[in-house]
Amino acid sequence: MTASSCYTRTWTTQRAPGLAKAKRTLKWQRDPEGMRLRILEAAKQEFSAHGLAGARVDRIAAKAGANKRMLYYHVGNKDELYLAVLEGAYDKIRSEERGLDLEHLDPPEAIRRLIEFTWNYFLRNPEFLSLLQTENLARAKHLKKSTKVKSMHSPFVEMIRTVVRRGVESGDFQVAVDPVQLYISIAALSFFYLSNSAALSVIFGRDLLDKKAKDERLAHMSGLVLAALTGRSVELFEIAKAPKSRSAVAQTV
Amino acid sequence: MTASSCYTRTWTTQRAPGLAKAKRTLKWQRDPEGMRLRILEAAKQEFSAHGLAGARVDRIAAKAGANKRMLYYHVGNKDELYLAVLEGAYDKIRSEERGLDLEHLDPPEAIRRLIEFTWNYFLRNPEFLSLLQTENLARAKHLKKSTKVKSMHSPFVEMIRTVVRRGVESGDFQVAVDPVQLYISIAALSFFYLSNSAALSVIFGRDLLDKKAKDERLAHMSGLVLAALTGRSVELFEIAKAPKSRSAVAQTV
DNA sequence: ACAGTATTTATCCAACGGGTTAATTTCTCC
DNA sequence: GGAGAAATTAACCCGTTGGATAAATACTGT
Numbered sequence: 001m002t003a004s005s006c007y008t009r010t011w012t013t014q015r016a017p018g019l020a021k022a023k024r025t026l027k028w029q030r031d032p033e034g035m036r037l038r039i040l041e042a043a044k045q046e047f048s049a050h051g052l053a054g055a056r057v058d059r060i061a062a063k064a065g066a067n068k069r070m071l072y073y074h075v076g077n078k079d080e081l082y083l084a085v086l087e088g089a090y091d092k093i094r095s096e097e098r099g100l101d102l103e104h105l106d107p108p109e110a111i112r113r114l115i116e117f118t119w120n121y122f123l124r125n126p127e128f129l130s131l132l133q134t135e136n137l138a139r140a141k142h143l144k145k146s147t148k149v150k151s152m153h154s155p156f157v158e159m160i161r162t163v164v165r166r167g168v169e170s171g172d173f174q175v176a177v178d179p180v181q182l183y184i185s186i187a188a189l190s191f192f193y194l195s196n197s198a199a200l201s202v203i204f205g206r207d208l209l210d211k212k213a214k215d216e217r218l219a220h221m222s223g224l225v226l227a228a229l230t231g232r233s234v235e236l237f238e239i240a241k242a243p244k245s246r247s248a249v250a251q252t253v
Numbered sequence: 254m255t256a257s258s259c260y261t262r263t264w265t266t267q268r269a270p271g272l273a274k275a276k277r278t279l280k281w282q283r284d285p286e287g288m289r290l291r292i293l294e295a296a297k298q299e300f301s302a303h304g305l306a307g308a309r310v311d312r313i314a315a316k317a318g319a320n321k322r323m324l325y326y327h328v329g330n331k332d333e334l335y336l337a338v339l340e341g342a343y344d345k346i347r348s349e350e351r352g353l354d355l356e357h358l359d360p361p362e363a364i365r366r367l368i369e370f371t372w373n374y375f376l377r378n379p380e381f382l383s384l385l386q387t388e389n390l391a392r393a394k395h396l397k398k399s400t401k402v403k404s405m406h407s408p409f410v411e412m413i414r415t416v417v418r419r420g421v422e423s424g425d426f427q428v429a430v431d432p433v434q435l436y437i438s439i440a441a442l443s444f445f446y447l448s449n450s451a452a453l454s455v456i457f458g459r460d461l462l463d464k465k466a467k468d469e470r471l472a473h474m475s476g477l478v479l480a481a482l483t484g485r486s487v488e489l490f491e492i493a494k495a496p497k498s499r500s501a502v503a504q505t506v
Numbered sequence: 507a508c509a510g511t512a513t514t515t516a517t518c519c520a521a522c523g524g525g526t527t528a529a530t531t532t533c534t535c536c
Numbered sequence: 537g538g539a540g541a542a543a544t545t546a547a548c549c550c551g552t553t554g555g556a557t558a559a560a561t562a563c564t565g566t
Contacts, residue, residue, distance in 0.1 A: 030532060030543055051390050053307030057524060067545050069526085074543095078524070090456075132452060133386050137304050140451035153456045174486040180457050181473045184446055191449075192441030198393035199385060203343070203406045204433050220434045228480040233427040283513055283562060310554060320515055321555085327513095331554070 036074045038064040043071075044085045048127035051134045052082060083142040086135055087149055089128050093121055094152045102159055107167030108230055111186075114160070115222050119190045123214070129195040157183070167229065174231045182225075189221040289327045291317040296324075297338045301380035304387045305335060336395040339388055340402055342381050346374060347405045355412055360420030361483055364439075367413070368475050372443045376467070382448040410436070420482065427484045435478075442474040 042063035046055045057078055061068040075081045100117055102110040122129055135143060143149055160179035167173035193200070197208045207213060227233045295316035299308045310331055314321040328334045353370055355363040375382055388396060396402055413432035420426035446453070450461045460466060480486045 027531065028544060032543070035543085051304055051306055051387075053304055056522090058522095068524090069546090070544070072525070130390060132449065133390055134304075136449045136451050137383060137386055140455050143452055143455045146455075149456055150458060153458075157457065175476075175480075178469070178473070180459075181470065184453065185442055185473070185477060188441045188445030189438055192445050193437055196385065196389045196444075198389050199396055200437065202393050202396045202399075203402055204410065205403060205406075206433075216431070217434065220431070220438070223428075224438060224481045225477070227428075227484070228477045228486070231480070231484060231486055233481070233484055280561065281514060285513070288513085309552090311552095322516090322557095323514070325555075 032074070035064070035066060035070060039066060039071055039074055039081075040085055040088060042066075043075075043081050044089070044127055044131070047082055047085055047134065048130035051130075052078075052138055055082075079142060082135075083146060086131055086142060087146055089125075089131050090149050090152060093125070093128060094156060096121065097156060102163050107163050107170060107172045108226055110163045111167075111229065112222055112226060114183075115186055115190075115225060116218065118186055119218050119221065122190050122194050126194070129191060132191075133195055173229045175229065177229070186221075186225060189224070193217055285327070288317070288319060288323060292319060292324055292327055292334075293338055293341060296328075296334050297342070297380055297384070300335055300338055300387065301383035304383075305331075305391055308335075332395060335388075336399060339384055339395060340399055342378075342384050343402050343405060346378070346381060347409060349374065350409060355416050360416050360423060360425045361479055363416045364420075364482065365475055365479060368439055368443075368478060369471065371439055372471055372474065375443050375447050379447070382444060385444075386448055426482045428482065430482070439474075439478060442477070446470055 039060065042060045043055075045063060046060045050056070055078070057071060058068055060081070061071060064070070071081060075084050097114075097117065100113060102114060105113060157179050160183055164173065164177055164179055164182065168176045193208065201208045208217070223233070292313065295313045296308075298316060299313045303309070308331070310324060311321055313334070314324055317323070324334060328337050350367075350370065353366060355367060358366060410432050413436055417426065417430055417432055417435065421429045446461065454461045461470070476486070
């Protein structure tokens, strides 16, 4: 319950290292940029772990090694803090995506790469999933106030649109598909699986996050999307075997 | 802020309608079953609207036209209440699914029907989406305590497994696919689109919930899954047109 | 008609939680 | 070396909230 003390800032530094006499002991040190970053990082953890209403401003301060007042001084109130975190999260994923360089791959390979990237990004950044879920439960009320976020996405959509068009022209893809629909589907297949893995693991009685399950999932998703686009049914798709004894599977999360 | 009074119970009934003298006025009336139902319904609304931490016990009581004490008397504390709501929600969807009668349709038609049902069910029951999201943010801690829920799903998985097997045997499906993967994918395509429509509408700058968008989404999803399974690229898949002026689209939610 | 139980109402409260105010300390520039 | 601005700490405020206690009222069987 009580905030875990990730680390306590021990700014009890010596001043004026040369002088022997004047070695005053500082109680703390100024560091506005660092403070802001620590606050945002702590807030990201707290919001993704507890949601918007569940997040505690005091815990964020504690995790950031800061006084609660600092949150308001450097960022703003709880909602503004949340928006800042969210913008940072979107910025990070879209900027990594830009590095994928899909334009120079042949279309099926580009799509496969996008799928794999999305899957791995979500795996590596579970807080991103939580933050989005939380924002959607709030009906995107924070995002609607953001100006930055909207502009970050048109280039991304155009990138996918180009890949699809090239695929159709080269004959690799059977069908032209709306890039927004396609991206939403690609994101959906990973997002839902991962963000709901806790509940899904319980209701289906098998651990969806162990190594084998994750490999199978990636193969399934790539196969599904690429088969639909190209018409050629790619490798994948494990055969459906009827369980004999329905042995209970551990549900380590 | 103050709880909206959905309806106020006016139990100020006349007793003993035949007798003229003894027409006592009751302050309230007993109704344990009805009370329990009203509490669960109110709780469903509150939890789906505000999440777990955001939900207010007092508001639930007010919405149910009950005294707060009643929640604890009839169901339990906040967490037990939430679990009860969740179990009810799962029970409802799985029971409707049983009525789909997929066993007697030819496999592609069965899958299409499952996709359409899932989509429409999520559209008709947005609280279901919220409840699941909330539960997953809580890492399924409530579901793990449930005994009922686990057993509700094996028959459902077997139903899909059978459809897939029949499809492979008849040659309709190119590939055998794990029924759990398939169902997760089908659910994912609808779930993510709808549960994240608020944020997606903002970042992509178009209203994903208007009539046209919804029709397109259903076509896209059916096309994607059936094309992948059958190899024949079904109708659908709108051509990707480059926007000329990128006209702003209203974002009614 | 009455006793006993089930159901519901009426209050209370202590901890919490977001946000604010005011005082303190550090840094920068002249 | 000192004044003024920036950054940080410390302490407080006050409405909220989940939950509890006790008293009141309705029903049931006899």
